[in-house]
Amino acid sequence: LEGIEREYLLIEYAGTDALFVPIHQTDRLTRYVGADDTPPSLNRLGQQDWLRVRGRVKKAVEEEARDLLSLYAARASASGYAFGADTPWQHEMEASFPFVETEDQLRAIREVKADMELAHPMDRLICGDVGYGKTEVALRAAFKAVMDGKQVALLVPTTILAQQHYETFRRRLAAFPIKIELLSRFRTAQEQTAALAKLASGEIDMIIGTHRLLSDDVRFKDLGLVIIDEEQRFGVKHKEHLKRLRTTVDVLTMTATPIPRTLFMSLTGVRDISMIQTPPEDRLPVLTHVGAFDENLVRQAVLRELERGGQVFVVHNRINTIDIIRERFQEIIPEARIVIAHGQMEGRLLESIMTAFGGGEYDLLLSTSIIENGLDIPNANTLIVDRADLFGLSQLY
Numbered sequence: 101l102e103g104i105e106r107e108y109l110l111i112e113y114a115g116t117d118a119l120f121v122p123i124h125q126t127d128r129l130t131r132y133v134g135a136d137d138t139p140p141s142l143n144r145l146g147q148q149d150w151l152r153v154r155g156r157v158k159k160a161v162e163e164e165a166r167d168l169l170s171l172y173a174a175r176a177s178a179s180g181y182a183f184g185a186d187t188p189w190q191h192e193m194e195a196s197f198p199f200v201e202t203e204d205q206l207r208a209i210r211e212v213k214a215d216m217e218l219a220h221p222m223d224r225l226i227c228g229d230v231g232y233g234k235t236e237v238a239l240r241a242a243f244k245a246v247m248d249g250k251q252v253a254l255l256v257p258t259t260i261l262a263q264q265h266y267e268t269f270r271r272r273l274a275a276f277p278i279k280i281e282l283l284s285r286f287r288t289a290q291e292q293t294a295a296l297a298k299l300a301s302g303e304i305d306m307i308i309g310t311h312r313l314l315s316d317d318v319r320f321k322d323l324g325l326v327i328i329d330e331e332q333r334f335g336v337k338h339k340e341h342l343k344r345l346r347t348t349v350d351v352l353t354m355t356a357t358p359i360p361r362t363l364f365m366s367l368t369g370v371r372d373i374s375m376i377q378t379p380p381e382d383r384l385p386v387l388t389h390v391g392a393f394d395e396n397l398v399r400q401a402v403l404r405e406l407e408r409g410g411q412v413f414v415v416h417n418r419i420n421t422i423d424i425i426r427e428r429f430q431e432i433i434p435e436a437r438i439v440i441a442h443g444q445m446e447g448r449l450l451e452s453i454m455t456a457f458g459g460g461e462y463d464l465l466l467s468t469s470i471i472e473n474g475l476d477i478p479n480a481n482t483l484i485v486d487r488a489d490l491f492g493l494s495q496l497y
Contacts, residue, residue, distance in 0.1 A: 180221035222350035228376030250324025257333035283309030
């Protein structure tokens with residue numbers, strides 16, 4: 101224009117409508133992020149369609165905000181259940197912990213117990229790095245609730261993580277008369293129906309499950325504590341659903357990467373927060389290498405892990421090409437025993453694969469991002485992420 105050249109971004113709308121945005125105004129553009137991979141429907145410029153969509157969304161957001169305000173106001177004024185002091189069994193269970201607790205871990209445990217013993221609903225966030233001991237804090241809180249005759253619900257984002265917690269809780273609490281059950285797609289419909297009946301009658305003390313726990317047919321006889329693991333993976337409606345079951349229920353959430361809403365509520369005092377920042381004893385720092393795919397580097401990293409008797413995670417987040425990647429890795433490291441895992445597998449098969457990998461039957465697990473949520477396989481100390489640029493910061497963390 102008038103002999104002056106500028107760079108623009110071209111935004112295409114429905115039809116032939118287009119908008120040129122000067123490069124120095126790119127801060128006004130935001131990348132579209134939807135609920136799934138479905139492309140958004142486009143609108144024409146100057147039409148009322150987009151304004152109507154915005155109006156509906158704004159109204160829905162305002163209604164959701166009002167509901168949340170009402171919920172938190174009710175919880176703030178409600179009289180919750182005051183749990184009793186620690187029982188001898190509580191001391192016995194905690195003494196069986198095979199590791200030495202860190203100072204931050206002990207402080208978080210004290211803060212959680214103090215909240216539970218108040219006649220006010222607890223709403224505390226446990227924030228700590230992966231492997232820093234958040235699960236042990238939750239386990240002790242759950243045990244304390246069951247010792248007072250209350251039921252506990254542990255909500256997790258994936259079936260694999262649910263299975264892991266189920267095995268961990270059963271192993272740690274095996275010496276005590278506590279009934280723990282799992283509710284996920286790893287269970288048959290018949291097993292789920294039986295578990296729900298026992299949950300409603302009070303025969304089950306602790307239920308561990310995925311989004312299945314949020315279904316309308318899930319009924320508790322006397323719910324006292326809700327634990328939400330990896331809370332950043334759940335939507336607002338998911339997390340508030342369990343609180344609506346009973347405004348007096350105690351809620352404990354855990355995460356390594358809190359979402360802005362959760363962090364804001366904690367910093368402003370709406371929710372309490374406990375930080376676990378002390379690494380476990382003998383914890384070594386994580387070494388991270390970022391670069392283009394290099395077959396020699398991959399082979400070197402895998403062989404180094406295998407030589408010390410360890411295992412390897414490889415993340416490739418495309419199911420339709422995961423078999424091709426397996427063949428490529430098998431060519432690079434022919435001596436490695438490789439197995440594939442992804443979320444579209446039948447539940448029992450996926451469970452058996454994860455159990456076999458945890459038991460050391462395979463050297464390398466090639467999977468999608470289903471392993472991103474706090475999996476505890478101590479023998480796997482090398483992680484290779486294919487196309488890391490396609491992941492978000494929280495997923496990479």
